[in-house]
Amino acid sequence: MSRKILVLPGDGIGPEITAEAVKILNACRDTGLGITLEDGLVGGAGYEAFGEPLPAETLDKAKAADAILLGAVGGPQWDKLEDISKRPEKGLLGLRKNLNLFGNLRPALLYPQLAEASSLKPDVVSGLDIMIVRELTGGIYFGQPRGIEERDGQRVGFNTYVYSESEIERIGRVAFEMAKKRSGRLCSVDKANVLEVTMLWREVMERLSADYPDVELSHMYVDNAAMQLVRAPKQFDVIVTGNMFGDILSDAAAMLTGSIGMLPSASLNESGQGMYEPCHGSAPDIAGKGLANPLATILSVAMMLRYTLNESALAERIERAVGSVLDEGLRTADIAYEGTRKVTTTEMGDAVLEAFRAQR
Numbered sequence: 449m450s451r452k453i454l455v456l457p458g459d460g461i462g463p464e465i466t467a468e469a470v471k472i473l474n475a476c477r478d479t480g481l482g483i484t485l486e487d488g489l490v491g492g493a494g495y496e497a498f499g500e501p502l503p504a505e506t507l508d509k510a511k512a513a514d515a516i517l518l519g520a521v522g523g524p525q526w527d528k529l530e531d532i533s534k535r536p537e538k539g540l541l542g543l544r545k546n547l548n549l550f551g552n553l554r555p556a557l558l559y560p561q562l563a564e565a566s567s568l569k570p571d572v573v574s575g576l577d578i579m580i581v582r583e584l585t586g587g588i589y590f591g592q593p594r595g596i597e598e599r600d601g602q603r604v605g606f607n608t609y610v611y612s613e614s615e616i617e618r619i620g621r622v623a624f625e626m627a628k629k630r631s632g633r634l635c636s637v638d639k640a641n642v643l644e645v646t647m648l649w650r651e652v653m654e655r656l657s658a659d660y661p662d663v664e665l666s667h668m669y670v671d672n673a674a675m676q677l678v679r680a681p682k683q684f685d686v687i688v689t690g691n692m693f694g695d696i697l698s699d700a701a702a703m704l705t706g707s708i709g710m711l712p713s714a715s716l717n718e719s720g721q722g723m724y725e726p727c728h729g730s731a732p733d734i735a736g737k738g739l740a741n742p743l744a745t746i747l748s749v750a751m752m753l754r755y756t757l758n759e760s761a762l763a764e765r766i767e768r769a770v771g772s773v774l775d776e777g778l779r780t781a782d783i784a785y786e787g788t789r790k791v792t793t794t795e796m797g798d799a800v801l802e803a804f805r806a807q808r
């Protein structure tokens with residue numbers, strides 16, 4: 449059986465990092481994995497070619513794919529587009545919404561070799577392994593009404609933070625199931641002291657907990673959660689939260705692992721189809737310079753193997769290959785420190801490929 453993988457490099461560092469991840473996918477195919485790869489355009493690249501950040505052709509290919517590997521979208525050259533529907537980021541949001549990829553898994557795992565690269569002291573982060581479960585197709589990024597309009601002689605910008613009970617329940621179940629498989633601890637992050645939508649969020653999480661007696665549910669306000677993540681992150685195992693809070697908290701959690709270039713993600717729908725991408729953006733400040741860390745994208749391939757292709761052994765092989773390259777002291781600039789060997793994006797990708805091939 450051959451599974452279809454759609455590769456969407458996107459913009460900025462997107463093409464550089466996906467090229468390294470595709471080398472690993474090809475190496476997986478060489479081991480006998482039945483996959484076929486196809487390319488597509490999204491984001492600024494889609495806009496330049498077709499006038500749309502999510503061209504119809506790309507959406508059709510995405511719907512037909514078993515899994516999608518995405519680099520990143522966006523860049524300053526598109527920030528001035530007045531029609532917000534044409535901005536690269538809308539291409540990514542459109543893919544998530546159209547494919548119903550509501551379940552976003554963002555594991556913040558510290559490779560022990562990177563303890564010194566973490567923003568926190570080694571003893572505060574050693575053994576860190578947090579899973580952030582972020583709702584991805586609802587909340588304030590998608591709520592209506594939204595816009596900027598004239599009111600009483602001045603312009604007013606507005607967005608709507610909305611969640612239905614069913615949207616909260618389905619992401620809650622993903623998180624409870626995840627917690628059940630891990631430590632049995634789930635922390636739901638909200639702002640229920642101020643926002644009605646998250647009062648409902650908290651109520652639904654409480655109701656769901658009756659179905660998961662083995663999971664210990666706690667609640668935390670998002671401002672405290674941000675503080676606790678940088679104070680004592682190991683208190684967390686699984687965190688479940690809404691779209692915007694999850695976006696912000698996962699970037700903060702990334703720095704505990706050494707760099708945003710280390711954080712992979714999976715975005716899943718109810719039929720197991722998934723989109724896999726690093727948590728970072730298109731990093732225009734370093735694009736084209738060979739400085740981007742490709743490991744988050746390579747580790748996203750491992751997540752693809754685990755969550756969509758049911759190939760856990762290959763996923764572990766990739767993760768071990770990353771570990772062995774870090775053991776050798778190879779570091780892209782974002783995770784380099786004294787005593788390590790600085791390498792380019794391509795050199796890092798090639799080293800992981802070699803380590804992958806050497807593993808059994």
Ligand SMILES: NC(=O)C1=CN([C@@H]2O[C@H](COP(=O)(O)OP(=O)(O)OC[C@H]3O[C@@H](n4cnc5c(N)ncnc54)[C@H](O)[C@@H]3O)[C@@H](O)[C@H]2O)C=CC1
Nearest residue numbers: 520521522523708709728729730731732733734740741782
């Ligand atoms: N999933 C996506 O496609 C996302 C797209 N964006 C878009 O990306 C563009 C830039 O956004 P920023 O806020 O600057 O966020 P960013 O994540 O692109 O960059 C933030 C900082 O992290 C660094 N960085 C990011 N990825 C890295 C990697 N793999 N290796 C080494 N360093 C890395 C960058 O150099 C920069 O200093 C914007 O257009 C934004 O809308 C932002 C976040 C996610």
Ligand SMILES: CC(C)CC(=O)C(=O)O
Nearest residue numbers: 537540541589695727728
């Ligand atoms: C375009 C953004 C909403 C993407 C982002 O920052 C993310 O998903 O982490």
Ligand SMILES: [Mg+2]
Nearest residue numbers: 695696699727
């Ligand atoms: Mg983000």
